[in-house]
Amino acid sequence: MRRTDPRRNDPAQYDELADQWWQPAGGFAMLHWLAAARAGHIPPAARPGSLLVDLACGGGLMAPYAARLGYRHVGVDLNLAGLRTAREHGVLPVRASVLEVPLADACTDVVVAGEVLEHVEDDVAVLAECARLLRPGGTLVIDAIADTRLAGWIAVDLFERLPGGPPPGIHDPALFVDRRRLLAAADRLGLDLRLVGLRPSVRDLVAWRRGRRSTVRMRRLPLTSVLFAGYGVKRATPRAAESGAHDPVRRHGSPTPLTVEP
Ligand SMILES: C[S@@+](CC[C@H](N)C(=O)[O-])C[C@H]1O[C@@H](n2cnc3c(N)ncnc32)[C@H](O)[C@@H]1O
DSSP states (O other), X not given: OOOOOTTSSOTHHHHHTGGGTTOTTSTTHHHHHHHHHHHTTSOOOSSTTOEEEEETOTTTTTHHHHHHHTOEEEEEESOHHHHHHHHXXXXXXXXXXXXXXXXXTTOEEEEEEESOGGGSSOHHHXXXXXXXXXXXXXXXXXXXXXXXXXXXXXXXXXXXXXXXXXXXXXXXXXXXXXXXXXXXXXXXXXXXXXXXXXXXXXXXXXXXXTTSOSOOOEXXXXXXXXXXXXXXXXXXXXXXXXXXXXXOSOOOSSOOOOOOOO
């Protein structure tokens, strides 16, 4: 069991920052850049009604991309304020934990799980939900912070102190993601997943800080030891050993109605 810091990763922060989701220079600025990067790895919808399930959708920053690519966009999150914002941007909201998503097996063409694996106690259980929700051949896009000292130093000690950086206290390094464990779990769960490192373009960052650019492009890095993305496909035929290999999730016969609780 990992020893977490009770002063960090406080879900109440998402309420306090609720008005910042769509501010391009607000506390969630980098999430805008990551949303654009994710979109580059999602194929256009193959047919009308194709579904994209966005686990921990927050304020719905993937919405313009999901719409442009032709998907119905379902967002799952626990934070009500975020879900309300996401709904204003066209997301179909579901208030639930990403550890137990009330949607049917194999119901979706795409799963996105951006910047959430490092906010939960059991990242592999979230990956299992991704695998369960995806139809065979479906696309998975994730990004997260790696469980390394370097990532702790950059994401917490440095970035959280920078003006315009992520909200202080938002990350708990004890929850950062063990990449080897994640890849091993992905394989067991029938996901072909490859990881790449990501970093913001330095030139864009300087221009953005000077108010000369509205966004910052994310660049690929061979090094995955700080911020990394994962691009995956659910295998068409799972290996025999995979069935029940990691099954912390409920099996649902049919999708539940998509609602935000009042
Ligand atoms: C850093 S934000 C990322 C939001 C969004 N994916 C994005 O990149 O714009 C983390 C989100 O995870 C949500 N979250 C954290 N733990 C969760 C859980 N167990 N179930 C559902 N949502 C969760 C928070 O409410 C928050 O909206």
